Amino acid sequence: MDELEFRRRIYADPNTTDEAVIAAAKTDTKKQAFWNEVKSFNQKLEKATDIAVPEDLAHRLIWQQGIKQFQQKKQRSRRLLAVAASVAIMIGVSFTLWNQWLNADLQNQLLTHASYADQEEAHADAPADLTNVNAKLAGYGAQFENNMGEVKVANHCYLGAAKTLHLILKTAQGTLSVFVFPEHESRYIPKQFANEHVKGSLLTMNDRSVVVMGERDADLTAWESKLKKTLTFSI
Amino acid sequence: MKTKQQRYEALVHAFHADIYRYAVWLIKDTSVAEDIVQETFLRAWKSLDALQDEGAAKSWLITILKRENARRFERKQLPMTDVNEEFLFDEIEPAQISMQQRDIQRLLAGLSTEYREPLVLQLIFGLSGEEIAQQLNLNKNTVMTRLFRARNQIREALENQSNFRGKQNG
Numbered sequence: 095m096d097e098l099e100f101r102r103r104i105y106a107d108p109n110t111t112d113e114a115v116i117a118a119a120k121t122d123t124k125k126q127a128f129w130n131e132v133k134s135f136n137q138k139l140e141k142a143t144d145i146a147v148p149e150d151l152a153h154r155l156i157w158q159q160g161i162k163q164f165q166q167k168k169q170r171s172r173r174l175l176a177v178a179a180s181v182a183i184m185i186g187v188s189f190t191l192w193n194q195w196l197n198a199d200l201q202n203q204l205l206t207h208a209s210y211a212d213q214e215e216a217h218a219d220a221p222a223d224l225t226n227v228n229a230k231l232a233g234y235g236a237q238f239e240n241n242m243g244e245v246k247v248a249n250h251c252y253l254g255a256a257k258t259l260h261l262i263l264k265t266a267q268g269t270l271s272v273f274v275f276p277e278h279e280s281r282y283i284p285k286q287f288a289n290e291h292v293k294g295s296l297l298t299m300n301d302r303s304v305v306v307m308g309e310r311d312a313d314l315t316a317w318e319s320k321l322k323k324t325l326t327f328s329i
Numbered sequence: 330m331k332t333k334q335q336r337y338e339a340l341v342h343a344f345h346a347d348i349y350r351y352a353v354w355l356i357k358d359t360s361v362a363e364d365i366v367q368e369t370f371l372r373a374w375k376s377l378d379a380l381q382d383e384g385a386a387k388s389w390l391i392t393i394l395k396r397e398n399a400r401r402f403e404r405k406q407l408p409m410t411d412v413n414e415e416f417l418f419d420e421i422e423p424a425q426i427s428m429q430q431r432d433i434q435r436l437l438a439g440l441s442t443e444y445r446e447p448l449v450l451q452l453i454f455g456l457s458g459e460e461i462a463q464q465l466n467l468n469k470n471t472v473m474t475r476l477f478r479a480r481n482q483i484r485e486a487l488e489n490q491s492n493f494r495g496k497q498n499g
Contacts, residue, residue: 105480106473107451107458135484136452142433143452145353147346148363155341155370162371 097125104129108136195254200281203253208271208292208307211262214247222248222261230259234274236302236327242320254281267312272321275303300327337374344390345370347453352394354449357438365401369394387454391464432490436483444479447472 095118103115108129119126148154222245228237230248247262256279261272271294283296283303294307295314299322306321308314331339348369352362372393373380380389437445447465450456458476462469 102473102477106476108480109455132480135480138430138433139437139448139480139483140452142430142437143350143354143449145350145434147349151349151363151366152341152345155345155367156338158367159337159371159374162374 100125101128104132108132200253200283201287204273204283204294204305204307205287205289205292207251207253207260207273208294209289211247211260211269211271211307214249214260214262222246227261231274231325234259234276234302234327236274236325239324239326242324256281265308265317267317268309270312270317271305271307273303273305273307274325275305277302279303297321299325302327333377337377340373340377340386340390341370344387347387348390348394351391351449351453352398354437354453355394355398355442355446361401365394365397368397368400372397388456388460388464391450391454395464429487432487433483436486440479440482444475444482447475448479451476 095114100115100118103110103112119129224238224241227245227248230250231237242261242263244264245261246264247260249260249262250257251260251273252258253273256276258276259274261274263270263272271292279302283305286295287293288310291310292307293310293312293314294305295318297304297306297318304321304325306314306317308317345366349362349366352366352369353359356362356365369390373390380386437448440448447461447467450461450464456464458469458472461467461476462472465472467475
């Protein structure tokens, strides 16, 4: 290794462990002396960089991190609170809407169902004979004593919250709908109501609501009395 | 299993002094250096979970510090040149250090950044040529040349100074 290369390597890294450098220094006392000189110069350099560090710096670094974390936690909990508040509002609003929907004007729902009674088809395959109709009525604690007439369809319908039994009969007066309500139906139904196509009337039997509905010009009174005679409630 | 807080405190105690010194030599302004060190450790806390190998902590912190320092220029649109060439060591060091030490500090501070930075990384952290090359994104030969030139410049300046003083005294 020539003199210049040796000096370059020593200057670049005075603490080098390069074997070629070490070997060169061993065989040449002048090189070794130069190395020692640079080493001591380097110690001065190291000492020069070793400036004083503010005494409390470490504590401040730990402290500032603690403060920052605390603030973030506070922000996070504030954000969490905001989220909780909006969730609460959402729940409140949905509950109100749900409740409104459940209690939506029963009269309108009845009118709508009866208006489309012509197009209603049976959900069950079984014919709507007395046995099958009575099987469905049993769920409402009711039964027909004898045949009412030609029952075309017997379906369960949801009117808001309540499941009702919707019977559709073919009569000489046209399509007739009978709605049997379950127990504890507390929503308001008027005694008589109508729209431009259909009309209905409420019968109260054993504290239970039964609604008869037919076409606008149909005479429902005969059917009302027939129902009162044939439909009985056991509970 | 150490908690994150314990790891952080250990990191602060192990490295804050060298990181601060490096920042001062890089930035040449003690109060700015201190701010950057604080930013550096805050950022280190945030991504402490990403630091898997404790052995890599030193290089990791140096990288964060360099990035924080670069952000300072983005933020303030300061000129990239060294503003504070008149580096006042009297603020940092009490008077006990020798005249020669003070000269060396002035000369070190007077080196251009491309020579000063690798030299300071070697002197403070004891990084190898490869490690410095990696940290500064240079190849190793370039780093070794810069280290050689940095020491050479300081030595020559010191010799010139002592010759000059010698002549004045003689």
